[in-house]
Amino acid sequence: MLRYLGKRFLLILPTIFVPLILVFLLLRLSPGDPAGMMLGDQATAEQIAALRTQLGLDQPIWVQFLLWLKGIVTLDLGNSIFFREPVMQIIPRYAGVTILLTVVALALAVLIGVSMGLLSAMNRNKPIDRGVVTTAVLGISLPEFWFALLLIFLFAVTLRWFPVAGYNPPSAGLIAFGATIFLPALALGVRQSALMTRMMRSSMLDVLNEPYITTARAQGLPESTVIGRYAMRIAAMPVITVAGLSAGYMLGGAVTIEIIFALPGLGRMLVEAVGRRDYPLVEGGVLTISLVLAVLNLAIDLVYAILDPRIRYQ
Amino acid sequence: MNTDPVLSVAGLSKSFRAVKAVRDVSFSIPRGKTFGLVGESGSGKSTTARLVLRLVEPTAGTISFRGRDLAGLSSRDLRAERRHMQMIFQDPFGSLNPRMSVRDTLVEPQLVHGIGTPAEQLKTAERLLAEVSLPRTALDRYPHEFSGGQRQRIAIARALATNPEMIVADEPVSALDVSVQAQVLNLMRDLQDRHGTTMLFISHDLRVVQFMCDEIGVMYLGEIIEQGPRDRIYGAPAHPYTQALLASAPGKAGSQRARLKGEIPSAHAVPSGCAFRTRCPHAFERCTTEKPAMRDIGAGQKAACHLLDTAVAA
């Protein structure tokens, strides 16, 4: 088991570093100059040059890269060019929101996906199955932003059950927090839940045909145990994979949702920072997302190994 | 008429990393005769079949086919030799390409080896179908339209397409029902008589091997532990494993049954000395320390067992 996790951990390192290197290079090699942007149109060439030297932007690119690597190791991600604050202080403010949003969205997606998929599989080809499958296909085809706007229109504007936009952190109380996170999480999660419904359904249908399910039934075990323990253990595996991928998608794709619902999240922060060529902030943001994804995938690998002992010994 | 054996293998071995699948196998097959390899799981009989055709590269040993050493041939020469050796597999569903019509299946080997004009190839295909008692209308049909037994006939027809000198049949009837088995076995005997084909026949079913083969090699954990003419092996088996194998077969009721204890050891951990000693009812000290050599018992029968030594010496 330890060897398995160890191997998985080693594989994480490229997962984190490759995107970082790519982002680093793409940013610094692309047109647009942060110093120029900060000082505005009226700035003189000398002023821009002076700021560039001050920010260390006149060094050759590989020197900048090495300096930055050193920074990561010492946990000093530099200062945001725009905010003039350490990146390490800025990021957590925004990251928290995005992570919460992703967690709630994932939870909703899994809840809806697994239950609908199960319902569908147990009633194969009956009307309810066809209903669920059709809904799932619609769900996959929906763009999130369109669905978000629809939700706002229905539930916030017309029914006034939820605020239209804005964010209350959990410290403001569970209900207040929930009111601002629910619609965004739903909008973000619905497409993923449709994917999970389909995966759960097909996975469960496959498993139900397996001989070990017949054996379990032949032991007189109640159907709830047969489905809940014997079938789910195997059928859940592909769904967990989809959940992992969904989480990745949600972390990165939360941008539109954050903008529509005016949530102060990492996605929004990143988009603005790229526009400003705020290199350290962008790199810090990407590093955070990569790390979260890496940890998440490690957790999923752990869950696999717990659920399927055959994997542990590979 | 060439009286040399068509196939002669000596010291044939194959190891897959730590697993010694085939260890020092030697036998030869005279022209027009059938040699049977019998054994249970892990005996190495299927691997031996593939080694003989050089579908798998041997780790050691020589394969002499039609007087030439197969192991030493270049890939081009090997390909040319392949037309003289063909194979029939166990799975009638998997061994035929589902996307090729019967005509294509029968013509392809001729095409590959450049035999005949298209008109001649088609004529050969028709003749082959007639030989395996399938109607001419089968030419345009696809494998899924046939039953298991019929597919096996098509596979046999395909094997005969290049008029090979030798056919290797790996469990050709194991997947078939009893009544269909009988039809296919009869067919194979008829064809062999008519074409004088030499055959290497692999099976775990002792009854089938007794029917089909002139000479038999009994394999256990990668080695041939007894070998000889059919009537001797079945009538007077010398090796304890062969005796147990024959006694275990259903149809020998009552007190005749001698039960072997224990499981077949894994190929990863072959017992020292005589590989069979862990299950042999007559094992004694020497069996652990010294590997028995193949001893001639007379009438063309050979077996590797220390007991024979004492019997001869006594």
Next chain:
Amino acid sequence: MTAHVAPLAVDLVSPQPERRTVLAVENLGLSLRNADGLLPIVTDVSFSIREGEAVALVGESGCGKSITASAIMGIAPDNAVITGTITLNGKVISGLSPRDRRRLCGRHMGFIFQEPMTALHPTLSIGRQMTDTLKHNLGLSQAEATNRAAELLDRVGIPRARDILKGYVHELSGGMRQRVMIALAISCGPSLIIADEPTTALDVTIQAQVLDLLDDMRRELNLAMLFITHDLEVVGDFCERAVVMYAGDVVERGLSDDVVRAPAHPYARGLIDAVPAHDDGRTRLTPILGTVPPVGQWPEGCRFAPRCARADAQCQTRPALEQHGRTDVRCWHPLEENA
């Protein structure tokens, strides 16, 4: 055919205490309901099994033997329509819904599958699978169930039972897995065991061990056993009585010695002739010409007639199962005993 000592020859001579009938199947019919109507799979199957008795259900693929067993256990497909009567331990169970019939499994009926690798759950420990059924059917506590599971594994000849309980299917050899299946099947003390080709997938030497084990269990626990197989020689060795099926019909029924040694039905005779025998010097086998008619394409009248050398006009009407000599046969022209 080699003659062998009939294990129960003594029963025919001396009187025997009455053995209770555990399973009685009368006129069982099973059809599948599909878009075109009802497709018959099995028709008019009748047989009974007494305690301590092994009855073989013999036939080739597609004859309906496995689905008959699944009907008895309540695990037939959802669209199956079952007619006839099934009685278990004196109680009629065919009237129950399949779900209720399934509830009797484990406690009253045990099942052994052909392929133990796929028939046991791959990622739940052996111990878990055994204790689940023990706890549910017998109401044992976790500790009691674990102990009993270890005892059972021991009884079926698995060494280091406690370690195996913590292990998984893929760690065991074929023979071991089948022993686990047997332990699982007998764990809750059922009176009937249905074994569907339990040794077909095993090596010959292991097959022999497992068959011996099944035999021992049958004697020790006085089990009624329904043994489904295609191998007539296994039937002759281990089963007291045999029921031969062809295309959904019972074609012959009787003591296995009689059915296997000198069958009256041409199909059964054909099966015996088709198997390469041990010591006759035939250079050719005698196959049964033609193939089994697929479900839905059964001929009117006797279903074996198209392949039978003895068929005539009378065979256009379906024969009834009647006693002829020592066995019950469904045939207008059964073979004579000395044929």
